[in-house]
Amino acid sequence: MISDAEAAALYDVLNPWDPGRYASDAFYHRLVMAADAVLDVGCGTGTMLHFARSQGHRGRLVGLDPDPAMLGRAVVRTDIEWVSGAAADAAWTREFDLATMTSHAFQCLTGDEELRASLSAIRAALRDGGRFAFETRHPLARAWEQWNPANATDVADPPLRSWYRVDSVAGDVVTFTGLLGDADGTVLRTEQTALRFLDVPTLNAFLTEAGFVIDDQCGDWDGTPIGPDSREIITIARRV
Incomplete structure (x- = not known):
């Protein structure tokens, strides 16, 4: 972790x-x-x-x-x-x-x-x-629609990958989970955030x-x- x-x-x-x-x-x-x-x-x-x-x-x-x-x-x-x-x-x-x-x-x-x-x-x-x-x-740009594993960010040293998963959209509040994983996809950390x-x-x-x-x-x-x-x-x- x-x-x-x-x-x-x-x-x-x-x-x-x-x-x-x-x-x-x-x-x-x-x-x-x-x-x-x-x-x-x-x-x-x-x-x-x-x-x-x-x-x-x-x-x-x-x-x-x-x-x-x-x-x-x-x-x-x-x-x-x-x-x-x-x-x-x-x-x-x-x-x-x-x-x-x-x-x-x-x-x-x-x-x-x-x-x-x-x-x-x-x-x-x-x-x-x-x-x-x-x-x-x-809000018109709907940025949260791009928050998915297909748009992950890679870190070279140490070799890690960062991506997001949208959990809910309720009115003007978007709740999502940020994930960090190693090169083979094992999730090492998750953190949920809500943004308005x-x-x-x-x-x-x-x-x-x-x-x-x-x-x-x-x-x-x-x-x-x-x-x-x-x-x-x-x-x-x-x-x-």
């Missing part, structure tokens, strides 16, 4: 942070480097903040995540603040210019009350005019209710407006 710590290490192999290769990473890197104080909600292993610091960010960087194994990898860099907790646990008041939720972490907020509490805490952590940047998969696929009107209603205005919203990392073929809903919301 694969331990939590090993799974966190594999996450970095499967999801490397590289603004030079990935437009999504470049999008967030530009925002982070332009902000004096940044709160990364759902920071995972902390690679976005690690990279920003290595590229000369001199301000305050804080990562918040509820997963001990992920934070265990993040804390190797001690010139960044690391806090254990979920989005709704954010307890700062007007301390940040920018809050982020990358890698579709926003979709982990599956219930209305959890979403409201999280948005309230994130807004409270921002200074007046502070911005919240995040992305969520556009909000449409644009519903998403924006939650943001407005929480005290945000939409500064920018697009359907691709190149700034293309949201349309019927968009795979993403990329949002920059501002505290008012």
Whole structure:
């Protein structure tokens, strides 16, 4: 079997942070480097903040995540603040210019009350005019239909295979199981996750209710407006 710590290490192999290769990473890197104080909600292993610091960010960087194994990898860099907790646990008041939720972490907020509490805490952590940047998969793209063994990802060293199995689609919440197996197909680890696929009107209603205005919203990392073929809903919301 694969331990939590090993799974966190594999996450970095499967999801490397590289603004030079990935437009999504470049999008967030530009925002982070332009902000004096940044709160990364759902920071995972902390690679976005690690990279920003290595590229000369001199301000305050804080990562918040509820997963001990992920934070265990993040804390190797001690010139960044690391806090254990979920989005709704954010307890700062007007301390940040920018809050982020990358890698579709926003979709982990599956219930209305959890979403409201999280948005309230994130807004409270921002200074007046502070911005919240995040992305969520556009439901019209039906990304979950591609989550199957035919689209598995292989890791060369050690030789492993990662794939997904959709368990249920209930309204706008998709529940699926992530599986890691060895080269001969033996399953070494499973983990079930639920993600919420909000449409644009519903998403924006939650943001407005929480005290945000939409500064920018697009359907691709190149700034293309949201349309019927968009795979993403990329949002920059501002505290008012």
